[in-house]
Amino acid sequence: MSDAKDLAARIxxxxxxxxxxxLGENVVDLGLIYAIAVAPGGAVRVTMTTTMNGCPATEFLRDGVEACVLAVEGVTSVIVDLVYDPPWTPDMMVAETAARF
Known part of the structure; x- marks a missing residue:
């Protein structure tokens, strides 16, 4: 596994x-994380969404993702891009998480 892929997996x-x-579930299993891109030198860009545009937890989730990524060894910086295209749907959850709803 390349260093970038290893770092992305750890993130x-x-x-x-x-x-x-x-929802009481993590952002990965909910399908809110669309992409994790790692550039040389440990710069990271996370593309994510929320369950709906205007979600009251948007800033909480964005700040949590940013702090979490910055705490991973090897990460030197992070940009969190919040997008709504494609829009999130429950089909984006991993099967085990979806089964709880």
Whole structure:
């Protein structure tokens, strides 16, 4: 596994500690993380969404993702891009998480 892929995998694993306060599930398994891009030198860009535009937990989730990623060894900076295209749907959840709803 390349260094960038390894770092992206460690970031994704760590992001499972960021819990959506309304749904009580982590942002990865909810399907809110669309992409994790790692550039040389440890610069990271996370593309994410929320369950709906105007979600009251948006800033909480964005700040949580940013802090979480910055805490991963090897990360030197992070940009969190919040997008709503494609819009989130429950189909984006991992099967185990979706089964709880």
């Amino acid at each position: 994704e694993d760590r992001l499972r500690s960021v819990i959506d306060p309304e």
